[in-house]
Amino acid sequence: MSSITHHIPDELLIAYASGSLEQAFSLVLAAHISMCDECRARLGAHEAVGGAMLENACGTEAGMALSADLKARLLDALDDPVEPAPPAYHRSGVFPGPVMEALGGLPPKWKPLGMGVRQSILSHGKGGSVRLLYIPSGQAVPDHGHNGLELTLVLQGAFHDETGRFGVGDVEIADSDLEHTPVAEEGAACICLAATNAALRFRSFIPRLLQPVFRI
Numbered sequence: 001m002s003s004i005t006h007h008i009p010d011e012l013l014i015a016y017a018s019g020s021l022e023q024a025f026s027l028v029l030a031a032h033i034s035m036c037d038e039c040r041a042r043l044g045a046h047e048a049v050g051g052a053m054l055e056n057a058c059g060t061e062a063g064m065a066l067s068a069d070l071k072a073r074l075l076d077a078l079d080d081p082v083e084p085a086p087p088a089y090h091r092s093g094v095f096p097g098p099v100m101e102a103l104g105g106l107p108p109k110w111k112p113l114g115m116g117v118r119q120s121i122l123s124h125g126k127g128g129s130v131r132l133l134y135i136p137s138g139q140a141v142p143d144h145g146h147n148g149l150e151l152t153l154v155l156q157g158a159f160h161d162e163t164g165r166f167g168v169g170d171v172e173i174a175d176s177d178l179e180h181t182p183v184a185e186e187g188a189a190c191i192c193l194a195a196t197n198a199a200l201r202f203r204s205f206i207p208r209l210l211q212p213v214f215r216i
């Protein structure tokens, strides 16, 4: 999709390629990569570099400590594509294959958050959470900051906030320094896939009160 302007930074692609990225973030990356030729190509390059580095390490004296069997298994693992092949789930409507997989092939179960905003939690645990958000056109998501990192991938429509505009396929990366108020653009409702590795901090009292209820 050539209209994508906000991509995945290298640090996250490398963490993803090496399998060290939190599961919630991995889903956002898998979904973006399924929509973005550029990031798919960059991921392939990182995987190739990772494999070459391992080959070199095995040629050195220190690397000799690696048994031939372990080396073979590591290289084999690196050769495995990160995306499941063949994909278990295909894109359905605005939802990419990896999201359909997280949904178990079923439509999202939307829960109202107020002001027409809805969410569907895909997974929630100690290490983070990932959810679908539905934001009616023109509607703002309550002002919030982050204790950790938040990745948001637009699946339908568009939103803008203090940092810029995000359309279909774009990824916003918000860290604990950013207090932002995303607003959905006029037109189609904005549907996003959002992952966090820590609870969001809402500035107003009521959302904070509801935080344990809605697990946001």
Ligand SMILES: [Zn+2]
Pocket: 004, 006, 007, 008, 032, 036, 037, 038, 039, 040
């Ligand atoms: Zn990209």
